[in-house]
Amino acid sequence: MRNSSSSAWIDISATLSNDSVVWPGNKPMQIEKASKIGVGGADCNSTNISMNVHTGTHMDAPLHFIEDGNDIMRTDIDALIGHAKIFHIKDDQHITYNEIKDFPIEQGDRILFRTRNSDVDWEMAPFVEDYVYLSPDAARFLVEKEVRTVGIDYLSVAEKGNAAEVHKILLNAPVHVIEGLRLNNVEPGDYEMICLPMKVKGSDGAPARVVIKPYNKSAN
Numbered sequence: 001m002r003n004s005s006s007s008a009w010i011d012i013s014a015t016l017s018n019d020s021v022v023w024p025g026n027k028p029m030q031i032e033k034a035s036k037i038g039v040g041g042a043d044c045n046s047t048n049i050s051m052n053v054h055t056g057t058h059m060d061a062p063l064h065f066i067e068d069g070n071d072i073m074r075t076d077i078d079a080l081i082g083h084a085k086i087f088h089i090k091d092d093q094h095i096t097y098n099e100i101k102d103f104p105i106e107q108g109d110r111i112l113f114r115t116r117n118s119d120v121d122w123e124m125a126p127f128v129e130d131y132v133y134l135s136p137d138a139a140r141f142l143v144e145k146e147v148r149t150v151g152i153d154y155l156s157v158a159e160k161g162n163a164a165e166v167h168k169i170l171l172n173a174p175v176h177v178i179e180g181l182r183l184n185n186v187e188p189g190d191y192e193m194i195c196l197p198m199k200v201k202g203s204d205g206a207p208a209r210v211v212i213k214p215y216n217k218s219a220n
Contacts, residue, residue: 001110005083007213007214007216008213009028009194009211009212009213010186010211010212010213011182011209011210011211012057012181012182012183012186012208012210012211012212013056013057013180013181013182013209013211014057014123014180014181014182015123015124015184016029016031016049016051016055016056017029017031017054017124017205018030018031019124020055020056020123020124020156020216021122021123021124021126021127021155021213022053022127023054023055023155023156024128025049026051026054027050029049029050029051029056029061030048030049030050031046031047031048031049032048033045033046033047033048033049033220034036034046034047034048036181038082039185039212041080041195043196046154049102049153051182051207053063053072053134053200053203053204053205053206053207054155054205055155055178055180055207056123056180056207057176057178057179057180057181057182057208057209057210058178058179058180058197058199058205058206058207058208059072059075059176059179059195059202059205059206059208060157060167060171060177060179060204060205061074061149061171061204061205061206062171062172062174063203063204064167064168064171064204064205065163065164065168065171066168066171066172068085069084069171070128070174071200071201071203071204072128072197072198072199072200072203072204072205072206073199073200073201073202073203074146075197076176077196077213078177079110079149080110080149080150080176080178080193080194080196081193081194081195082110082192082193083109083110083190083191083192083215084110084111084149084151084190084191084192084193084215085105085109085110085111085112085189085190085191086110086112086114086183086186086187086188086189086190086191086212087100087102087111087112087113087114087188088114088115088188089113089114089115089116089132091115091132092116092132093130093132094116094132094133094134094135094138094159095113095115095132095134095135095138095152096135096137096138097131097135097137097138097140097141099138100138100141100142101141101207102155105140105142105145105147106145107145107146108147108148109147109148109149110147110148110149110179110193111142111147111149111150111151112150112152112163112183112191113134113150113151113152113153114153114183114186114188115131115132115152115153115154116187117131117132117152117153117154117181117183118153118182118184118186119220121184121199122154123182127155128154129160131154131155131160132152132154133152133154133156133157133158133160133166134150134152134157134166136161136165136166136169139157139166139169139170140169142170142175143169143170143173143175146173147175148175148176149175149176149177150170150175150176150177150178151178151179151181151195152178152179152181152212153180153181153182153183154179154180155179156179157170157179164166169220176182178195178210181195181210186212188212189215190205190213190214190215190217191213191215192204192210192212192213192214192215192216193210193211193212194210194211194212195209195210196208196209197207
């Protein structure tokens, strides 16, 4: 169990494997050995990976929903490193303006939402159709607040069947979008965050490793 009261870094990234859940219609994760020590004269282990960039913990680039948007290489890394706020959402259907309007959200914030999605080990389970997502009114509120980054604990920040609306609201701002976070056992509060997406030229997204630790206000 991860202890969010510790000063150690907490890995909130999903583990990738051949059993990783994928968005319906996306290519399943494939991890296979290209070579194995002692087999066929090989002197090293080497692994091939084939995956959709929106698998597991990942980031969306504006290009994901905006035709001429920036690719993942042009991500502002400064928006992904530093003080982040984690909020627990009570609504079991979606993240609404009414619930978050009184949260202490300020200009420039990095915001991560922990929902009931994190109540189960979703990363290796079948795709969940009724995951909790960000509603359009909440997305517009976050843009008005001029937050820098928004993260959520499932494969999409938006509703299945209407993904474009919320993505476009955020990515046009632009707000950086992190999806597929593992926030079980993580308490609400202030954290230091590091999120580093892979640098993939021309890509509309990329897998990311995300770690957090309790925020030390006196040190910042």
